[in-house]
Amino acid sequence: MARKILRINMTDLTATYEDIPEKWAKWAGRGLTSAIVFDEVDPTCHPLGPNNKLVIAPGWVSGTPAAPSSGRTSFGGKSPLTGTIKESNSGGLSSQKIAKLGIAAIILEGQPKDGKWYYLFINKDGVKFEDATDLLGKGMEEVDRIMWERYEHKPAVIGIGPVGERLAANAGISVNDPENNPGRYAGRGGLGAVMGARHVKAIVVDDKGGPGVEIKNMDLFKKGRKKLTNAIMTHDLTKKGGGLNAYGTDVLMNIINEAGGLPTRNFSSGQFEGAAKISGEMIAEMVEKRKAGMTGHACHPGCIIQCSNIYPGPDGRIIASPIEYETAFALGANCGIDDLDFVAKMTKACNDLGLDTIEMGNTIAVAMEGGLLEFGDKEGALALFDEIAKGTPLGRVLSNGVEATAKVFGVHRTPTVKGQSMPAYEPRAIKGIGFTYATSTMGADHTSGYTIAPEIAGVGGKVDPLTYEGKAELSLAFQATTAFIDSTGYCLFIAFPILDIQEGFEGMVESVAGVMGWDISANDVVEIGKEILKMERLFNERAGFTNLDDRLPEFMRYEPLPPHNVVWDVPDEELDKVYAWVHES
Amino acid sequence: MQVEVRVFATLRRYLPELGIGEAKKVEVPAGTTFAELRDLLGLPADEVKIIMRNGLQVEPEDVVQDGDRIAYIPATGGG
Numbered sequence A: 001m002a003r004k005i006l007r008i009n010m011t012d013l014t015a016t017y018e019d020i021p022e023k024w025a026k027w028a029g030r031g032l033t034s035a036i037v038f039d040e041v042d043p044t045c046h047p048l049g050p051n052n053k054l055v056i057a058p059g060w061v062s063g064t065p066a067a068p069s070s071g072r073t074s075f076g077g078k079s080p081l082t083g084t085i086k087e088s089n090s091g092g093l094s095s096q097k098i099a100k101l102g103i104a105a106i107i108l109e110g111q112p113k114d115g116k117w118y119y120l121f122i123n124k125d126g127v128k129f130e131d132a133t134d135l136l137g138k139g140m141e142e143v144d145r146i147m148w149e150r151y152e153h154k155p156a157v158i159g160i161g162p163v164g165e166r167l168a169a170n171a172g173i174s175v176n177d178p179e180n181n182p183g184r185y186a187g188r189g190g191l192g193a194v195m196g197a198r199h200v201k202a203i204v205v206d207d208k209g210g211p212g213v214e215i216k217n218m219d220l221f222k223k224g225r226k227k228l229t230n231a232i233m234t235h236d237l238t239k240k241g242g243g244l245n246a247y248g249t250d251v252l253m254n255i256i257n258e259a260g261g262l263p264t265r266n267f268s269s270g271q272f273e274g275a276a277k278i279s280g281e282m283i284a285e286m287v288e289k290r291k292a293g294m295t296g297h298a299c300h301p302g303c304i305i306q307c308s309n310i311y312p313g314p315d316g317r318i319i320a321s322p323i324e325y326e327t328a329f330a331l332g333a334n335c336g337i338d339d340l341d342f343v344a345k346m347t348k349a350c351n352d353l354g355l356d357t358i359e360m361g362n363t364i365a366v367a368m369e370g371g372l373l374e375f376g377d378k379e380g381a382l383a384l385f386d387e388i389a390k391g392t393p394l395g396r397v398l399s400n401g402v403e404a405t406a407k408v409f410g411v412h413r414t415p416t417v418k419g420q421s422m423p424a425y426e427p428r429a430i431k432g433i434g435f436t437y438a439t440s441t442m443g444a445d446h447t448s449g450y451t452i453a454p455e456i457a458g459v460g461g462k463v464d465p466l467t468y469e470g471k472a473e474l475s476l477a478f479q480a481t482t483a484f485i486d487s488t489g490y491c492l493f494i495a496f497p498i499l500d501i502q503e504g505f506e507g508m509v510e511s512v513a514g515v516m517g518w519d520i521s522a523n524d525v526v527e528i529g530k531e532i533l534k535m536e537r538l539f540n541e542r543a544g545f546t547n548l549d550d551r552l553p554e555f556m557r558y559e560p561l562p563p564h565n566v567v568w569d570v571p572d573e574e575l576d577k578v579y580a581w582v583h584e585s
Numbered sequence B: 001m002q003v004e005v006r007v008f009a010t011l012r013r014y015l016p017e018l019g020i021g022e023a024k025k026v027e028v029p030a031g032t033t034f035a036e037l038r039d040l041l042g043l044p045a046d047e048v049k050i051i052m053r054n055g056l057q058v059e060p061e062d063v064v065q066d067g068d069r070i071a072y073i074p075a076t077g078g079g
Ligand code: SF4
Pocket: A069, A070, A071, A091, A297, A298, A299, A300, A303, A304, A305, A306, A307, A308, A491, A492, A493
């Protein structure tokens, strides 16, 4: 059965299954969310107004049998945080279930005329619009629990917490994991507020009895799947017991710290003396010592890398899942906090209230610099979440992210690009990632062009992190390849093995070609990725962005970053090279 | 001369006496290479992907200097 577009109109409360138009037929995942937003959303619209849309799309291979680590969902729209186009990508249960219902994308548009709140239940029989009044104000832990009580077959629950209901610019979208924890997030860019502006509290998806995913060339798909699986299972980072599996993404904490690139105390240092205490090794030690929780957790069925974890408290009770490197950096090092239990408690609050942990941690760091509390004040930091939960004026400021908070507290050191704050890699010490932060269509984002792989990890080659020569090309190559991978439904972490093992890269492409019935090879990946980047870039241009927005914050040009004592010395012309091709062809 | 060495993640099992992030002080003769120091510590060559000296990457055949802060790092990544 050919894939359908499910259009849900909240103004009329109608749901229609449309044939996928030719212009979108080749896309899935990020390629599809960006194509739909590009075609249907006015770039000058207000992100919270009636004309923005939320688009949800599984990847090309999501929902196919045993494609490894392929349960990623793309969420797209115009971002309330950045004003740019946005694709935010999450694990959890949603991708495979949406795909198995034969749905290429869900387009959520309009706003209820009566101002009421709804939740949606989607299964093989269609869409039900249900009254969400009783769910309002509830955190995602409770919403997930309620939905699993109300519905059988352990459905996917896509939802927003109270922060999303209040349309805050740092509201993320939660997806439940196989244990029905709310910790998988399309966190970045405030898409939770775009969902909230449609007055949709949750979308529950049950795929039981769905038609499944059509695979056009099964032999090719199987051949590709095997090569990819082999690459993942043999690479030292992604194999069983390898770095990601044993320690999670927080395996990076000590290493980025060693490299002098760990943003600390609101991006004032590249090294944190407490890094070891909030590292992946410490997570593993706590799991072992407290005899509870786990490492090597899968965020969705069929992930063979299993980088996720469940973190236990001193009493053996679970605090939160997962503790990521990004979480531990933002709520830990960047706030001067070296206590993993507190990082976990704040993570739990973020997951329940519906906040992106990166933006939230950076926001607390900016508030610390602005004098609201001291760096390292973990009790004070945790107490801020009560303000957010209650929706006090302070809480509402904080839930609008770094730039809003920096303005309120008179802080000029704002580590943002296009309104979104930087993740866990200091661009002064790791220049290539600075190119990505500056030029990405998403605002400061590491996943959109992860040059850390060759700059620090020695994956996909080795380059010097402190120099900028060749980094424009490197960042573009990573951004384009990533746009492709974000469309596959595969987790971006397959990039590590397939950048080192060519067979795996071919396998990834063949598995996609098998599903879609295409004749493409590894050589086509960058060009297909660039088509996606071009749509995103043009959307941003039409929204008013120029190359002058592709810049890092001023303080990074004159404040040397210890321990290497380096500034951001990259000439603007180098940054402008990254997207020069958009108007050249 | 003396240097301090850290090992991370999956390499920690070869120096189990060290706490997380803790450094081992090692006496080495002048002219020792990072590869020789690695072998001296019993770290398998095929598990060491990156070597850092004072936060900057070096090659196995480079020579250790007095007072270096050295890290041996396995395959790593995340996001
Ligand atoms: S590698 Fe980690 S983030 Fe990626 S799909 Fe698996 S568990 Fe989820």
